[in-house]
Amino acid sequence: MAEEPKNARRFAAEEGRRFMSRALAAAGLPDADADAVAEAMLFADLRGVDSHGIVRLPTYIRRLRAGGINPRPRIHIARESDATALIDGDNGMGHLVMGFAARVAMEKAEARGVAWVGARASNHAGAAACYAMMPLARDMIGLYLAVANNNHMAPTGGVEPLLGTNPIAIAVPALEEPPVVLDIATTAISFGRIRNAADAGESLPEGLVMDYGGRPVTDPKQADHALLLPIGGYKGYGLALMFSLLGGVLNGTATGRDTVSIDEANAPGNTGQAIMALKAANFGPIDEFKRRVDTVARDLRGSKPLPGVGEVRYPGLQGHGTAAERRRSGIPIRPGFVAALNRLAADLGIAPPALL
Amino acid sequence: MAEEPKNARRFAAEEGRRFMSRALAAAGLPDADADAVAEAMLFADLRGVDSHGIVRLPTYIRRLRAGGINPRPRIHIARESDATALIDGDNGMGHLVMGFAARVAMEKAEARGVAWVGARASNHAGAAACYAMMPLARDMIGLYLAVANNNHMAPTGGVEPLLGTNPIAIAVPALEEPPVVLDIATTAISFGRIRNAADAGESLPEGLVMDYGGRPVTDPKQADHALLLPIGGYKGYGLALMFSLLGGVLNGTATGRDTVSIDEANAPGNTGQAIMALKAANFGPIDEFKRRVDTVARDLRGSKPLPGVGEVRYPGLQGHGTAAERRRSGIPIRPGFVAALNRLAADLGIAPPALL
Numbered sequence: 001m002a003e004e005p006k007n008a009r010r011f012a013a014e015e016g017r018r019f020m021s022r023a024l025a026a027a028g029l030p031d032a033d034a035d036a037v038a039e040a041m042l043f044a045d046l047r048g049v050d051s052h053g054i055v056r057l058p059t060y061i062r063r064l065r066a067g068g069i070n071p072r073p074r075i076h077i078a079r080e081s082d083a084t085a086l087i088d089g090d091n092g093m094g095h096l097v098m099g100f101a102a103r104v105a106m107e108k109a110e111a112r113g114v115a116w117v118g119a120r121a122s123n124h125a126g127a128a129a130c131y132a133m134m135p136l137a138r139d140m141i142g143l144y145l146a147v148a149n150n151n152h153m154a155p156t157g158g159v160e161p162l163l164g165t166n167p168i169a170i171a172v173p174a175l176e177e178p179p180v181v182l183d184i185a186t187t188a189i190s191f192g193r194i195r196n197a198a199d200a201g202e203s204l205p206e207g208l209v210m211d212y213g214g215r216p217v218t219d220p221k222q223a224d225h226a227l228l229l230p231i232g233g234y235k236g237y238g239l240a241l242m243f244s245l246l247g248g249v250l251n252g253t254a255t256g257r258d259t260v261s262i263d264e265a266n267a268p269g270n271t272g273q274a275i276m277a278l279k280a281a282n283f284g285p286i287d288e289f290k291r292r293v294d295t296v297a298r299d300l301r302g303s304k305p306l307p308g309v310g311e312v313r314y315p316g317l318q319g320h321g322t323a324a325e326r327r328r329s330g331i332p333i334r335p336g337f338v339a340a341l342n343r344l345a346a347d348l349g350i351a352p353p354a355l356l
Numbered sequence: 357m358a359e360e361p362k363n364a365r366r367f368a369a370e371e372g373r374r375f376m377s378r379a380l381a382a383a384g385l386p387d388a389d390a391d392a393v394a395e396a397m398l399f400a401d402l403r404g405v406d407s408h409g410i411v412r413l414p415t416y417i418r419r420l421r422a423g424g425i426n427p428r429p430r431i432h433i434a435r436e437s438d439a440t441a442l443i444d445g446d447n448g449m450g451h452l453v454m455g456f457a458a459r460v461a462m463e464k465a466e467a468r469g470v471a472w473v474g475a476r477a478s479n480h481a482g483a484a485a486c487y488a489m490m491p492l493a494r495d496m497i498g499l500y501l502a503v504a505n506n507n508h509m510a511p512t513g514g515v516e517p518l519l520g521t522n523p524i525a526i527a528v529p530a531l532e533e534p535p536v537v538l539d540i541a542t543t544a545i546s547f548g549r550i551r552n553a554a555d556a557g558e559s560l561p562e563g564l565v566m567d568y569g570g571r572p573v574t575d576p577k578q579a580d581h582a583l584l585l586p587i588g589g590y591k592g593y594g595l596a597l598m599f600s601l602l603g604g605v606l607n608g609t610a611t612g613r614d615t616v617s618i619d620e621a622n623a624p625g626n627t628g629q630a631i632m633a634l635k636a637a638n639f640g641p642i643d644e645f646k647r648r649v650d651t652v653a654r655d656l657r658g659s660k661p662l663p664g665v666g667e668v669r670y671p672g673l674q675g676h677g678t679a680a681e682r683r684r685s686g687i688p689i690r691p692g693f694v695a696a697l698n699r700l701a702a703d704l705g706i707a708p709p710a711l712l
Contacts, residue, residue, distance in 0.1 A: 083439040084469030084638045113440030114472040116634055141602065158668035160659040170598045180601060182594035207563075214662040232587025238538035238671040241656075242526045245536060246497065249648050250639050256655050278472055282440045283606050292605050299612050300597075303516040306570040312514035315594040 008332030010356040016331055017042045019341075019353035020057055024093075026348040027064040028071030033096055040095040044127035045331045047319035049183070051192035052127040055337060058344055060093070060124075066265040069093060069123050075100045078120070083112040086251060087119040091268045094125030098144070101275050102134040109140055109277035118251040118274040124149055125273060128169035129183035129319070135171070135277040136179050139286050142171045143276040147248035149269050151259050153187055154227045155241070156234040159212050161227055162256050165190070166243035171316070173280065175290035177297040181316030186240040187228040194223045248272035330356045364688030366712040372687055373398045375697075375709035376413055380449075382704040383420040384427030389452055396451040400483035401687045404678035405539070407548035408483040411693060414700055416449070416480075422621040425449060425479050431456045434476070439468040442607060443475040447624045450481030454500070457631050458490040465496055465633035474607040474630040480505055481629060484525035485539035485675070491527070491633040492535050495642050498527045499632040503604035505625050507615050509543055510583045511597070512590040515568050517583055518612050521546070522599040527672070529636065531646035533653040537672030542596040543584040550579045604628035686712045 011019075020038035025031055037060075045053030063069045073092025077085050085104050089097030101117045108115035125131065128144050135142035148164025155162060165185040172180045189208040197204055198220035209217040209226050217226045230236025248255035253272030280289050300314045326332075333341075338355065345352035367375075376394035381387055393416075401409030419425045429448025433441050441460050445453035457473045464471035481487065484500050491498035504520025511518060521541040528536045545564040553560055554576035565573040565582050573582045586592025604611035609628030636645050656670045682688075689697075694711065701708035 079638060079640070081469035081635075081638050082467070083471070084635070086639050111438070112468055113437035114470060114632075115439070116470040118639055141606070155656050155659060155668050155670065157665040158656070158659045158661050162655060162659055170602075172598070172601045180597065182598050184588070184591040184594060188588055231591050232540070232544055234671070235540040235587050238540060241536065241652075241671065242528070242538050245528045245649060245652065246526075246634075249652060250497070250636060250645060252640050252644075252648075256652050276470075278602075279437075279440070280606060282435060282437050283442045283474055284435070284608050288608075289606060292608075293601060296597075296601065296605060296612050299518060300511050300514070303511060303514045303518055305514050309513040312511050314511065314597065315590070 007335050009335060009338055010330030010332050011353050012330050012356060013042060013046060013327055015354050016045060016054060019345075019351075020054060022350045023057060023061060023344060023348055024064075026350050027061045029064070029093070030072065033093070036099055037093050037095040040099065040126050040130050043130045046323040046326050047127065047129065048322035048326075049127040049129070049319070051190065054331075054333070054341070056124070056126065058340060061344060061348070062265045063123075068264065068266045068268060073097075077104065083108050083115045085115070085117045087117060087122075089119050089122035091121050091123065091270075094123040094271060094273070097122040098125040098131045098273055098275065099134075101273070102131050102142075102277070105275050105277040106135055106138055106140060109135070109279050110138065113282045114276065114278045116274065116276045118247065118272065120251040120253045120270065120272055121268070122253075122271045122273055123269050124271060127183065128167045129171065129181050129316075131275050132169035132171040132183070133179070133181060136173045139173055139280055139290070141173070141278040141280055142169075143278070144169045144273065145243040145247045146273040147244050147253065147255055147271060148185075149259065149271055150263070151256075152228045153230055153237065153240055156230070156237040159214055159227065163237070163240045163244060164259070165228060166240040166247070168239070168243060172293055173290055174293040174297055175287065177294045178320035179316055180293060180297060180314055181319060183315075183319075186230055186236045186243065188231050188236070189228060191223070194220045247274045250274075363691050365691060365694055366686035366688050367709050368686050368712060369398060369402060369683055371710050372401060372410060375701075375707075376410060378706045379413060379417060379700060379704055380420075382706050383417045385420070385449070386428065389449070392455055393449050393451040396455065396482050396486050399486045402679040402682050403483065403485065403675035404682075405483040405485070405675070407546065410687075410689070410697070412480070412482065414696060417700060417704070418621045419479075424620065424622045424624060429453075433460065439464050439471045441471070441473045443473060443478075445475050445478035447477050447479065447626075450479040450627060450629065453478040454481040454487045454629055454631065455490075457629070458487050458498075458633070461631050461633040462491055462494055462496060465491070465635050466494065469638045470632065470634045472630065472632045474603070474628065476607040476609045476626065476628055477624070478609075478627045478629055479625050480627060483539065484523045485527065485537050485672075487629075487631050488525035488527040488539070489535065489537060492529045495529055495636055495646070497529070497634040497636055498525075499634070500525045500629065501599040501603045502629040503600050503609065503611055503627060504541075505615065505627055506619070507612075508584045509586055509593065509596055512586070512593040515570055515583065519593070519596045519600060520615070521584060522596040522603070524595070524599060528649055529646055530649040530653055531643060533650045534676035535672055536649060536653060536670055537675060539671075539675075542586055542592045542599065544587050544592070545584060547579070550576045603630045606630075
């Protein structure tokens with residue numbers, strides 16, 4: 001995820017955030033909303049989730065301008081109970097919808113101990129960890145799941161793409177160590193990695209991609225018209241399906257055969273997501289819990305590595321380190337994409353991002 | 357999971373349930389508790405989770421008699437809020453602790469929409485799906501996770517067994533179709549399958565088991581002294597770790613380096629588990645939701661299969677079919693294990709199970 005693009009240029013985090021905000025405002029978002037989306041997108045770029053940050057800007061802008069996303073949505077609670085809510089995103093940017101959903105979840109969890117908040121009429125919301133991590137500041141555990149906007153996975157035993165790469169993120173607060181943050185898709189490989197392999201002229205190992213006849217695909221250039229295999233065979237298929245039911249069907253959104261591709265710029269996606277916040281202090285003294293998480297984190301880091309491995313890591317550690325480094329040294333960006341951003345800026349009549 | 361043992365004998369479901377109940381009562385459980393545990397164990401045998409039903413009886417009995425499990429626990433709520441609770445299992449049978457936890461979760465979810473209930477001082481509870489499915493009868497979605505009692509998984513990049521096969525189960529109600537029920541461990545292969553390979557004289561494919569030096573293990577007979585690899589590499593490692601934090605560390609139970617092996621008959625395991633119940637009607641009309649789950653289920657079943665595959669399945673379908681078949685024809689049991697059960701019966705001074 002945090003592999004450096006070849007011959008990368010860099011932009012300063014704050015410059016990137018301001019550019020994304022300018023672009024979103026130029027596409028019709030109110031300033032405060034443009035800022036909030038830019039912040040969530042920058043989160044991905046900082047933590048090394050390079051596939052979910054600024055590289056998505058052209059697609060978002062295209063969809064905003066074509067009417068596929070509503071730039072001025074009335075995001076609201078459609079249904080609620082003491083510890084649950086269903087958010088109607090009114091086809092707004094997913095980052096805004098899930099930011100709203102996370103705030104509702106945290107408020108309810110503060111009062112009741114746990115809350116589950118689903119969203120319908122949402123859109124792509126960027127990096128899953130962004131929302132799972134929001135409850136951390138309130139000493140809560142966060143869990144986020146989403147229904148992906150394209151179907152690239154077939155059920156085990158089948159060849160029809162009825163499921164997406166449906167991701168899950170879970171974040172757990174620690175005391176002195178960086179929080180434990182898992183952010184994974186349910187497919188064995190991401191398109192980002194496939195693209196990297198294609199760029200590097202490498203072939204893919206078997207077991208990650210197959211064609212519609214069930215034959216293994218090892219040429220990364222063929223992967224666009226093929227199926228991504230789930231992690232652990234039927235286990236990953238089952239997880240993807242469950243996230244589709246919990247994040248999509250439960251909220252009344254498009255899944256399976258009804259999925260609207262993110263590539264259809266003018267069609268509302270009716271994306272579904274869900275977030276859970278769980279108040280850790282309800283299970284024991286909060287500092288004791290966080291200290292025990294520290295111990296687990298240190299036990300893992302201090303455990304015996306495989307030959308050739310420097311240090312064992314735990315989920316979230318690499319993203320934490322990448323964010324610290326990128327705040328200092330800037331965020332790398334592919335040369336080809338610099339040109340795309342400059343074209344986008346010209347098109348929107350705004351200043352392009354200054355590079356370092 | 358539902359592979360038939362070779363040369364299997366069979367016992368009728370009700371006969372198996374009564375035998376397990378007799379044995380547990382003889383080991384000190386009150387009759388009602390013995391019945392409840394036997395029922396939960398039979399659930400596993402019926403659904404084809406053969407590794408988590410009657411085959412566990414000798415271990416449970418040994419631990420009950422050695423003082424490793426408390427036969428007459430005071431299972432109680434140690435902490436609670438509107439939508440959360442921490443159950444103290446008082447070192448009772450895990451089946452009783454998690455049955456109690458599930459009831460608390462469903463009551464709270466009925467009132468608040470969702471509930472998260474953790475357990476400490478619990479023990480092995482059998483099949484994960486058993487508890488995730490309890491909320492189905494009340495039109496709730498169930499989610500269960502557990503910290504396994506033995507560490508067989510190393511963190512990715514490491515070789516120290518600091519994590520278990522920590523399972524998750526999620527159950528979603530449908531209207532006319534069998535419910536969607538996922539029940540998976542976070543390792544790529546289970547010991548049950550490894551044993552099957554050993555019995556059949558087959559070798560294991562690479563990528564499932566490795567030795568403490570990181571080398572692949574393909575001889576199933578070597579797997580007892582080796583590491584089980586997680587599903588999807590670091591993804592499965594991350595999931596196992598998260599379930600350990602959510603099911604164990606949050607509840608103040610033994611995890612990581614502190615894990616007590618289930619093989620130490622006289623040591624309380626302080627096992628941790630958690631269950632969530634989510635009231636589906638809070639997100640829209642319940643029948644509409646369940647009908648949409650039916651549609652997803654039928655779309656999957658009706659989708660194009662791989663060459664050589666009869667029908668595409670969804671999680672829970674096979675277990676549902678196995679249970680129906682086994683209620684009719686009885687539950688298969690390995691010949692070698694029949695002898696073990698007869699010895700156990702003699703030892704406890706109870707009648708052995710009648711076989712079909």
